[in-house]
Amino acid sequence: MIPYGRQSISEDDIKAVVDVLRGDYLTTGPAVGAFEAALAESVGARHAIACSNGTAALHLASLAIGLEPGDQVIVPSISFVATANGPRLVGAEIVFADVDPDSALLTPAALEDAISRADPQRLKAVFVVHMGGNPAPMAEISAIARARGLKVIEDACHALGTEAEDGRPWRVGDCAFSDCAVFSFHPVKTITTGEGGAITTNDDGLARRMRLERNHGLEREREGFGNEALAFDTDGATNPWYYELTRLGLNYRLTDFQAALGTTQLSRLPDFLRRRRALTARYREAFARLNDDSLSLVPAPASSDPALHLMVALVDFDRLGISRAKFMNRLRDKGVGTQVHYIPIHRQPYYVKASPTPELPGADRYYARCLSLPLYPDMTEADVDKVVEAVRAVAQG
Incomplete structure (x- = not known):
């Protein structure tokens, strides 16, 4: 049987995972940062934030851009349900957009139609899907969204490695026309970490918020601490065990052995x-x-x-x-x-x-x-x- 999709695993992939399993860190170790750096370089973005799967990535992006209950977002109707579920999980209302009948891509006309059905006071973002790996017309979509002050999120789960030209060359994930781009590393995707996902962005603030959200909302950086009596020793040094819960977050971390697999997959x-x-x-x-x-x-x-x-x-x-x-x-x-x-x-x-x-x-x-x-x-x-x-x-x- 020829399946519709399948992972490709090499001996180098296997060795990378085994090396982590024999090492000191199975999670929250150095392999995750190495994978994030490699992914950011591969797509040409400033930041990559790895997480447990593509759905988690969509949820993290929704949280990071500040969506709240009652806000509205536009989502094309042809996609996996996770594209809508991510913003819906934070309480946003979904305004579904039509797509081109031959490509299933969101078009500028379909976006304008969806905007006309939304409440302009509550509409906050557009989620754009690169369906099947084909790129949506991001320059036009971004221009329409930006003119109305809307955030733009690319669902790029199908499109790692896709390139296009919209007035300038761009690569899916470089966020040239968006606030962030979301990836999935499910076994049938272009690369795999088994399960896993990531978000790329050029916005330092969004990256910081997503890193906090994926790890319970725990602040571990000195500049983010608010309780000086608990945070610091008598000499002003940070107490080595200290953290603060700054916001309700989630455990959406990627493991180190998944990240190791992702890094060798990226090399391929x-x-x-x-x-x-x-x-x-x-x-x-x-x-x-x-x-x-x-x-x-x-x-x-x-x-x-x-x-x-x-x-x-x-x-x-x-x-x-x-x-x-x-x-x-x-x-x-x-x-x-x-x-x-x-x-x-x-x-x-x-x-x-x-x-x-x-x-x-x-x-x-x-x-x-x-x-x-x-x-x-x-x-x-x-x-x-x-x-x-x-x-x-x-x-x-």
């Missing part, structure tokens, strides 16, 4: 990106030869060099006269695993009640046709050919 990132781009090119060439209007691949935005996490086919199941479930089952019988990314979040029962939303035709149109095909670095060209041949055979009945 250039190879991962080359492989994903080569496999993407193979898929595009093979689909072009099918010459079937019922079958296509999600297009890449102009002036972009995406590092795709998902290889999404757009399939006209109605035209083919077959349900998506039957299509997927027949592919599985041929040894090809697939998945659907994603059910529109505004259609989820929780959000139907919490955030009633008008029709979003782009999101519904995309969802009706999307099917994620296998894509991961250890695939071969022969695997791609097998997948495309299986798709052709099932489509032709």
